[in-house]
Each structure stands twice: as structure tokens, then as C-alpha cells.
Amino acid sequence: MITKTSRLKQKCILYLVSRNASQNRIGRLMLREDGSGAIEYYYGKMGEVLKTVRTLIVPNQAVATYVTQWKYDSHNRLLEMIYPDEEKVTYGYNLGGQVDHVRGYKAYFNT
Numbered sequence: 001m002i003t004k005t006s007r008l009k010q011k012c013i014l015y016l017v018s019r020n021a022s023q024n025r026i027g028r029l030m031l032r033e034d035g036s037g038a039i040e041y042y043y044g045k046m047g048e049v050l051k052t053v054r055t056l057i058v059p060n061q062a063v064a065t066y067v068t069q070w071k072y073d074s075h076n077r078l079l080e081m082i083y084p085d086e087e088k089v090t091y092g093y094n095l096g097g098q099v100d101h102v103r104g105y106k107a108y109f110n111t
Contacts, residue, residue: 013033014032068084069081
């Protein structure tokens with residue numbers, strides 16, 4: 001655990017995992033707590049961030065949780081990003097491995 005205080009007197013606590021960790025967290029940042037809540041990190045086999053879970057604690061309100069996810073190909077290139085509101089951004093690559101296109105998708109539901 002590492003504790004850091006900024007010049008604005010805001011405390012930030014970082015949790016690093018040493019062994020017996022799931023989600024490929026060994027030696028990586030697992031959780032960051034600050035004055036507004038916390039962010040939990042999940043990793044892939046190559047150290048890429050697969051998911052973050054952001055929990056906001058607002059006084060006199062319900063706790064809010066936001067999940068952001070990333071998907072990668074076998075070359076560890078970003079294929080898809082899924083935002084907390086379920087908007088998806090997909091990436092395509094040309095034969096040279098350069099980004100060829102970026103597309104966004106947002107599902108709208110009528111209630």
C-alpha cells in the first residue's frame with residue numbers, strides 16, 4: 001500500500017498486489033482510493049487494462065458505479081472500448097497494423 005498526499009491535502013491510497021493475485025494483478029496497481037471514491041483495475045495476460053470499476057461516493061446520495069472495458073486482439077491492439085453507458089467504440093486495422101477505422105455505436109432504448 002502506498003499513500004500519497006497532494007499539495008491540496010487530498011489523500012490518495014494506492015494498493016499494489018505482490019502475489020496470489022487474480023486478474024493478472026501481480027505487481028500492478030489494483031485499487032486507487034481518493035476523496036471521491038475508488039477505481040479498481042483488472043488486467044489481461046500482457047498487462048493491458050481490461051476493465052476499470054469506478055465507484056463514486058457522493059454525500060447524501062446513492063453510491064454510483066461505472067464500469068469501462070477494453071478488448072484487444074492477439075497483437076494487443078485495441079479492438080473495442082465499452083463505456084459505462086454501454087456506448088461501444090470499435091477499432092479496425094490495415095495490413096500494416098495501423099488504425100484503419102474507428103466506429104462508435106450507441107444503443108438507444110425507448111421506454
